[in-house]
Amino acid sequence: MPANPLGLGRAALSEEIDAWDVAVLPDGTGLPVGSGDVETGDEVFAANCASCHGDFAEGLDSWPVLAGGDNSLTDPRPVKTVGSYWPYLSTVFDYVHRSMPFGSAQTLTPDDTYAITAFLLYSNGIVEDDFVLTNENFTSIVMPNADGFYPDDRAQTEYPLFTGEPCMENCLPGTPQVTKRAIDLKVTPTDADGKPAGTLPVLSDAPAIPAVV
Amino acid sequence: MTDEPNINPSRRTFLRGSAAAGAGLMATAAHAQTADPLITEVQDYASGFGDPVDAAPYGTPISHEAHVVRRNVEWLTESPVSSINFTPIHALEGTITPQGCAFERHHSGAIDMTKQDYRLMINGLVDRPLVFTFEDLMRFPRHITTAFCECAANGGMEWGGAQLEGCQFTQGMIHNMEYTGVMLRDLLAEAGVQTAGKWVYVEGHDASSNGRSIPLEKALDDVMVAFFANGEALRKEHGYPVRLVVPGWEGNMWVKWIRRIAVYDQAVEGREETSKYTDLMPDGRARKWTWVMDAKSVITSPSPQAPIRHGAGPLVITGLAWSGNGRVTRVDVSTDGGNTWAPARISGDAKSKALTRFHHDMNWDGSEMFILSRAVDETGYVQPTKQALRDIRGTNNVYHNNAIQVWWVRADGEVENVEIA
Numbered sequence: 001m002p003a004n005p006l007g008l009g010r011a012a013l014s015e016e017i018d019a020w021d022v023a024v025l026p027d028g029t030g031l032p033v034g035s036g037d038v039e040t041g042d043e044v045f046a047a048n049c050a051s052c053h054g055d056f057a058e059g060l061d062s063w064p065v066l067a068g069g070d071n072s073l074t075d076p077r078p079v080k081t082v083g084s085y086w087p088y089l090s091t092v093f094d095y096v097h098r099s100m101p102f103g104s105a106q107t108l109t110p111d112d113t114y115a116i117t118a119f120l121l122y123s124n125g126i127v128e129d130d131f132v133l134t135n136e137n138f139t140s141i142v143m144p145n146a147d148g149f150y151p152d153d154r155a156q157t158e159y160p161l162f163t164g165e166p167c168m169e170n171c172l173p174g175t176p177q178v179t180k181r182a183i184d185l186k187v188t189p190t191d192a193d194g195k196p197a198g199t200l201p202v203l204s205d206a207p208a209i210p211a212v213v
Numbered sequence: 214m215t216d217e218p219n220i221n222p223s224r225r226t227f228l229r230g231s232a233a234a235g236a237g238l239m240a241t242a243a244h245a246q247t248a249d250p251l252i253t254e255v256q257d258y259a260s261g262f263g264d265p266v267d268a269a270p271y272g273t274p275i276s277h278e279a280h281v282v283r284r285n286v287e288w289l290t291e292s293p294v295s296s297i298n299f300t301p302i303h304a305l306e307g308t309i310t311p312q313g314c315a316f317e318r319h320h321s322g323a324i325d326m327t328k329q330d331y332r333l334m335i336n337g338l339v340d341r342p343l344v345f346t347f348e349d350l351m352r353f354p355r356h357i358t359t360a361f362c363e364c365a366a367n368g369g370m371e372w373g374g375a376q377l378e379g380c381q382f383t384q385g386m387i388h389n390m391e392y393t394g395v396m397l398r399d400l401l402a403e404a405g406v407q408t409a410g411k412w413v414y415v416e417g418h419d420a421s422s423n424g425r426s427i428p429l430e431k432a433l434d435d436v437m438v439a440f441f442a443n444g445e446a447l448r449k450e451h452g453y454p455v456r457l458v459v460p461g462w463e464g465n466m467w468v469k470w471i472r473r474i475a476v477y478d479q480a481v482e483g484r485e486e487t488s489k490y491t492d493l494m495p496d497g498r499a500r501k502w503t504w505v506m507d508a509k510s511v512i513t514s515p516s517p518q519a520p521i522r523h524g525a526g527p528l529v530i531t532g533l534a535w536s537g538n539g540r541v542t543r544v545d546v547s548t549d550g551g552n553t554w555a556p557a558r559i560s561g562d563a564k565s566k567a568l569t570r571f572h573h574d575m576n577w578d579g580s581e582m583f584i585l586s587r588a589v590d591e592t593g594y595v596q597p598t599k600q601a602l603r604d605i606r607g608t609n610n611v612y613h614n615n616a617i618q619v620w621w622v623r624a625d626g627e628v629e630n631v632e633i634a
Contacts (some may be wrong), residue, residue: 138313196381
């Protein structure tokens with residue numbers, strides 16, 4: 001550590017730490033005492049969550065899908081949900097408790113959150129409908145994609161390939177051909193004249209190149 | 214604007230034979246047939262008054278620059294408070310991003326926090342859990358750093374093809390500011406990190422919290438807790454009054470409105486580092502903790518929002534390059550789709566982990582071009598093509614697209630976002 005303490009700040013009180021440190025780590029560190037079952041979770045979810053995420057956590061309109069997508073991670077369009085993708089149950093509890101419902105976060109009690117988490121496990125086919133999730137049995141749940149992640153390996157798999165003196169001349173086997181054009185999709189916001197929004201204004205109506213006599 | 218390239222052979226010959234870059238313009242002026250009334254007639258602004266000095270205590274850009282604004286693309290996200298907008302990099306020069314048009318990315322909107330209400334807590338595996346006020350933070354030794362903040366998703370919608378029309382949209386989830394603040398290591402020293410502490414978890418005051426885990430080595434290296442950007446307080450939408458600056462690393466980790474720094478013995482694996490900001494690979498597994506943003510560049514003009522309207526002759530190719538792994542040492546430019554490359558000029562300073570401006574001056578003959586730029590950083594890493602990245606990662610990586618961008622310059626001077634093969 002580079003500096004000696006300057007004596008700034010004051011001691012954090014335990015009730016202040018409890019109010020703000022609600023993080024839950026994968027090993028269960030940070031879990032509050034409490035419990036909730038699937039049936040209660042279904043009710044709490046219906047009241048607080050289903051208007052966006054659907055009655056079965058399947059997602060309404062373009063709101064996030066929380067259940068489903070099993071074995072889709074190598075599909076052309078993977079469906080990444082709590083069940084198909086998320087590695088740890090701790091993240092579900094932590095994120096729901098702290099940041100959901102969207103627009104009225106931090107309104108769920110620990111027991112509400114246990115119940116919703118149990119319901120999401122049920123929606124994803126991970127537990128039966130009589131399951132009760134508690135701070136005691138929480139870490140016994142292993143998510144389907146728990147082994148689906150590995151730390152950044154670009155230093156081994158990419159940097160060696162992309163390092164070195166690059167080609168400067170005669171780099172291509174033939175004449176390049178256009179294979180994709182954004183203009184074909186027409187999904188960019190446009191100005192009134194149909195050009196991409198924010199196109200620089202025209203500065204002159206004069207012919208671009210006056211004839212040289 | 215002309216519909217057709219207006220190049221006669223004699224002019225081409227003239228330009229090719231001319232050593233002076235300005236010769237074409239001089240010839241134009243010399244051949245004006247009628248006197249320009251903007252010169253020969255006294256204009257109002259040359260006779261009357263302009264605005265008084267009390268007209269604008271805090272100025273905004275002149276109205277003629279109204280196109281230089283942030284823009285969003287509604288269909289990209291389901292809600293405008295958990296969404297993104299884009300910096301107008303097609304219209305900017307140099308390296309410093311004006312704060313007022315620097316991109317935003319929120320997960321629960323841009324919150325309104327006062328310096329009076331502001332609190333910062335340090336807790337966890339520390340000797341002295343602490344609470345700081347904003348006033349406290351202003352008493353720590355200050356440091357300055359200039360760094361790019363690039364969203365991990367910048368260019369993400371281009372993984373599968375060419376989709377959006379303009380570098381504002383395809384490369385504009387980025388800004389570059391000069392920050393003043395205090396080093397995170399100095400705040401941590403105040404609390405005293407215990408030997409079991411290996412990770413720092415930082416979260417914001419907003420409802421989304423945006424908690425991210427940062428390994429202690431990075432936290433003790435160059436991470437800054439910043440109050441000032443480009444000379445003044447942070448803008449509300451950029452984390453007022455306090456944000457994290459994490460040089461070289463993905464923008465999501467630049468936690469805004471930070472309220473808590475916790476030291477743990479393991480990563481929290483929060484939502485923003487499991488569900489999001491993990492990068493799906495072809496085998497169905499995913500990379501996590503892909504923190505660094507690799508070397509990247511883009512030609513900002515000509516580009517789809519900055520077509521060539523001045524006809525053939527001298528043409529400035531200008532662009533940005535950057536690397537999270539250090540300093541940009543070189544940028545190469547190609548006008549033939551990548552068959553031939555020439556080094557561009559680095560204009561100004563090439564600072565480590567900061568936007569770097571390059572220029573390449575050429576004489577455009579009015580024919581079609583595929584223009585590309587390719588950054589090289591001090592580690593020797595050369596910016597790859599999109600296909601080279603897809604060969605390793607497939608097309609569902611979502612994040613970390615640092616591929617070479619291709620612009621197709623048409624003979625009429627219009628410019629398109631394309632892929633070529």
